[in-house]
Amino acid sequence: MHAPPVTDLNDRARDVFRVVVESYLSTGAPIGSRTIAHLSGLNLSPASIRNVMQDLEELGLLAAPHTSAGRMPTEIGLRLFVDGMMHAMEPSIEERAAIESRVQQAGPVEEALAATTAALSGLSACAGLVMVPKREFVLRQMSFVPLSAEKALAVLVGGDGSVENRVVDLPPGVSVPALIEAGNYMTATLGGLTLAEARARIEREMAEERALVDSASRALIEQGLAVWSEDSDRRPVLIVRGQGRLIDAAAAADLDRISDLLDDLEGKQEIARLLDSASAGDATRIFIGAENKLFSLSGSSVIAKPFRGLDGRVIGVVGVIGPTRLNYARVVPMVDFTAATLARLMG
Incomplete structure (x- = not known):
């Protein structure tokens, strides 16, 4: 109907x-x-x-x-x-400042996205979410820190300043100098390359015997790149913050609905598909209750807005999830403003 x-x-x-x-x-x-x-x-x-x-x-x-x-x-x-019939209310100066300050914070882009999503959650009293395409991780520096005779900590610094760590198994016979040599070689040779590019180059150089490292360091380099390449396929593209805000005093009387909603939020691939459907066009999309199958049981609403880069391509979607009785007049403009702010960050 x-x-x-x-x-x-x-x-x-x-x-x-x-x-x-x-x-x-x-x-x-x-x-x-x-x-x-x-x-x-x-x-x-x-x-x-x-x-x-x-x-x-x-x-x-x-x-x-x-x-x-x-x-x-x-x-x-x-x-x-x-x-x-709704009369939209533009975000206040304080609300705009709260969102912009999170976007402008120093550090990796993912941290700024998470902080902005948390700010949107707090201001809207909903769960905030943002989805961006998988980003190519660019190597800046890599080093290995020995943990034991069999394990080492691989420390990778990305082009955006982000730092990530992974524990890797050490090939037999790898010494501390070999760890240093492997890290220095990867930094000098592979800095500025994506993981895929780095893997292709190291495989080519080793095949042509141009990699000036010993066999133990070579095995460590190959394993390190393999770990990072496999992990990159699982990098989160969806950030959800503020699920706890969905359980307010009014919701406490409807715990079944909240349970359904929290279960829905665990299905991140389904939410990603929902947000992807909202990326077509420029308008803010509002899904109310059963209008979207994902949230039909929990009776929840989703407000989502795509944001674009300088070239006009959609580079992400930001939005909120809350009860159908959320304050649409206030939240819709807030999501619009957050999308515009993120476009400046990501563009």
Whole structure:
């Protein structure tokens, strides 16, 4: 069932519908005709409001979740509100500063993305997420630190300043000088190359006997590159922060829904596919409840916005996941601003 055009509603119906939706987004609870008559200033009697609410229910825009007279918007009603009646609120100066400060922090790009996602989560009271394509890791420096006779710590410094460590097995007979020699050789010969390029070069040089290292160092270099190349295929492309914010006081009464949502968040490949579907075009995508199969059980909403590089290509998607009753008017512009800020970082 699709939402009717907002123009199909008369002024009275639109006014009552807006009060119901805004009350639900604020409290998460249904609202009754007497409360609307008392609080809304619509100058309508409770009986008149009940009649309007009944009409809206027949249109599929409102529903009565319990036997009480209170009504709340359906997902179809929320879609109508978001598309046709919502008045967006731009992020405040303080909110913009909070997001920009995280993007501008020094360090690897992944850390800036994680920090920005955490900031968006905190400001929106949702789980924040960002997805970027797999980035080619560029070698700047590599060294080996002995841990024991059989193990060493491989320390790799990337072109973006990031540092990662891996424990590797040492080939028999590798001495401390050989570890130093292998690290110096890799830094001098392979610095500035991606992992794939580095592997191709070292294989070529060793095949042509141009690698001026002994056999023990050669075995260590080959193993080190193999470990990094295998690991690069598993680099996370999706960052999720703030899942705990989904469990608020209102959600505590609906633990089954929250359990379903947290289970959904564990399926990162599914979320990645959802975000990938949001990368087409420039508009912010809003998925409400069952509009997306992934979150149909948990009754959650996703707001996602692609961001582009200087060449116009989509380089990532940022967004939030929260209950269907989230503050769309506030969160949608916040996601838009975060996307624009990340575009400057990644561009």
